[in-house]
């Protein structure tokens with residue numbers, strides 16, 4: 001098994017994050033706190049393209065409007081870069097995300113961990129702040145999420161929860177923070193229906209209310225072992 005590590009050339013700064021002795025909830029952004037697929041589809045249409053729901057991936061499914069032939073793979077990162085640069089014009093909170101996080105913040109520390117180039121942190125921060133999500137510190141990194149969660153949690157004796165839509169991220173956290181409660185949550189129902197089933201030890205939440213139920217059940221059991 002490959003041991004993932006945080007790139008020593010690009011160490012993550014945790015200085016803006018203050019954790020208490022309460023449980024820790026680490027939460028992905030795209031498709032979890034903010035809608036991603038639906039606003040990305042709107043963004044693509046504005047540029048004469050569309051994302052077809054043919055499989056659970058972007059590559060091979062972005063086509064010029066009216067065509068079924070995908071744009072070159074090399075164009076996908078460029079489109080994502082343009083989208084992230086102007087994300088505050090497109091993205092909106094997922095249903096019940098802000099309200100549920102506000103509720104949960106009464107009993108747990110919440111940290112956002114987003115797999116986005118760190119150069120877009122400022123625009124994302126502004127977007128989150130505008131939607132009542134200013135209380136939660138944000139980490140943006142393209143590093144694997146498991147080592148980040150492990151470093152953040154630092155083996156403290158409190159429960160830790162990780163929420164993400166992508167199994168690769170959930171499995172990375174499972175490998176590096178084995179006590180962590182893992183929840184798969186995805187806002188876009190059409191792409192969720194094509195997503196691979198969560199592997200062992202990963203809970204599936206239908207929506208934010210369901211995620212909150214799973215988290216509270218875990219916390220009330222008083223055991224995170």
Ligand SMILES: [Mg+2]
Nearest residue numbers: 028030031165
């Ligand atoms: Mg995501």
